[in-house]
Amino acid sequence: MTADRLGLMDENPENEQPLLEIFMKGGKRLKPQENIVEIRQRTSATVASLPEEVRRIEKPIALALEISSSLEELVERTKNRELVNS
Numbered sequence: 001m002t003a004d005r006l007g008l009m010d011e012n013p014e015n016e017q018p019l020l021e022i023f024m025k026g027g028k029r030l031k032p033q034e035n036i037v038e039i040r041q042r043t044s045a046t047v048a049s050l051p052e053e054v055r056r057i058e059k060p061i062a063l064a065l066e067i068s069s070s071l072e073e074l075v076e077r078t079k080n081r082e083l084v085n086s
Helices: 036-048 069-085
Strands: 003-006 064-067
Touching: none
Parallel strands: 003 064
Antiparallel strands: none
16 A cells, blocks of 8 residues: 545545555444454454555654545535625
């Protein structure tokens, strides 16, 4: 992993793993509950995928942040709408 990317919920870029997943919708569980062993394995794998410079305790660096073009377009449309309505 070299960067973190913010995008819209319905974007699904290839070769990317979302950090957040939908587990509940309309009060219903979408995925089975994980046990503590599964949570530990998933978390360990996620942390291990980060560069050492990000994981270190002393003077860590932040991952670069990329914003998807779809999210940038939505932000611009929202800003323009606010200008028109003010």
